[in-house]
Amino acid sequence: MEDESLDCPICLEGTVMRRAVFSNCGHSFCPSCILGFWEKQNSGNDGKRKPVSCPLCHRKVTMLIPAYAIREAATEKYGSPDEEDEKTKTMIDSYTESFRPSPELPEAKLRAVPEMIERGRDNVVILSYASRNDPFYKFLIYATIFLMALYLLSPVDLLPELQFGILGIVDDVAILLLGLWLLDSIAIRFVNNLRMRQRRE
Numbered sequence: 001m002e003d004e005s006l007d008c009p010i011c012l013e014g015t016v017m018r019r020a021v022f023s024n025c026g027h028s029f030c031p032s033c034i035l036g037f038w039e040k041q042n043s044g045n046d047g048k049r050k051p052v053s054c055p056l057c058h059r060k061v062t063m064l065i066p067a068y069a070i071r072e073a074a075t076e077k078y079g080s081p082d083e084e085d086e087k088t089k090t091m092i093d094s095y096t097e098s099f100r101p102s103p104e105l106p107e108a109k110l111r112a113v114p115e116m117i118e119r120g121r122d123n124v125v126i127l128s129y130a131s132r133n134d135p136f137y138k139f140l141i142y143a144t145i146f147l148m149a150l151y152l153l154s155p156v157d158l159l160p161e162l163q164f165g166i167l168g169i170v171d172d173v174a175i176l177l178l179g180l181w182l183l184d185s186i187a188i189r190f191v192n193n194l195r196m197r198q199r200r201e
């Protein structure tokens with residue numbers, strides 16, 4: 001995976017990755033490079049700043065959170081970094097605040113569904129990152145997917161399709177939505193926890 005690389009893909013330095021940040025597209029950078037790139041993309045633009053597009057995949061970057069696994073690996077390789085620059089740290093945090101305002105945990109209401117689907121693509125990146133780096137989240141994610149698949153594939157159904165026809169799909173759709181809602185909540189928690197941890201440091 002590219003995001004496991006220990007060098008910043010912009011400046012090609014390794015030591016700077018002791019402060020690596022992770023984007024919703026799955027790529028990681030050193031903070032000053034991605035902030036500088038953002039600045040450059042917005043130069044000559046007096047209005048409200050637009051989110052940066054990832055220099056590698058061109059996807060809109062709406063989230064920059066600390067990539068702790070990469071930070072730890074880089075620290076192991078290069079030794080402890082100097083004191084973190086407060087201004088950069090604040091800029092990284094407010095970047096995410098402006099472009100991905102912390103969503104409330106989704107309520108079990110249908111109107112939350114469109115936003116949930118909108119977060120879907122980011123959630124795939126966030127959840128796969130979480131499951132690679134945090135055993136607790138890995139367990140939560142796998143258990144949710146497993147239980148969801150078990151219900152959808154098992155012949156035991158609250159409303160068996162064969163007897164209830166189209167109505168028999170209702171329970172499967174409900175389980176699918178419940179599963180997606182759980183996964184969305186897990187992703188929101190994971191991102192919020194990383195951001196809280198960064199603020200405390």
Ligand SMILES: [Zn+2]
Binds near residue numbers: 010013016029
């Ligand atoms: Zn860099």
Ligand SMILES: [Zn+2]
Binds near residue numbers: 023054057058
């Ligand atoms: Zn990217």
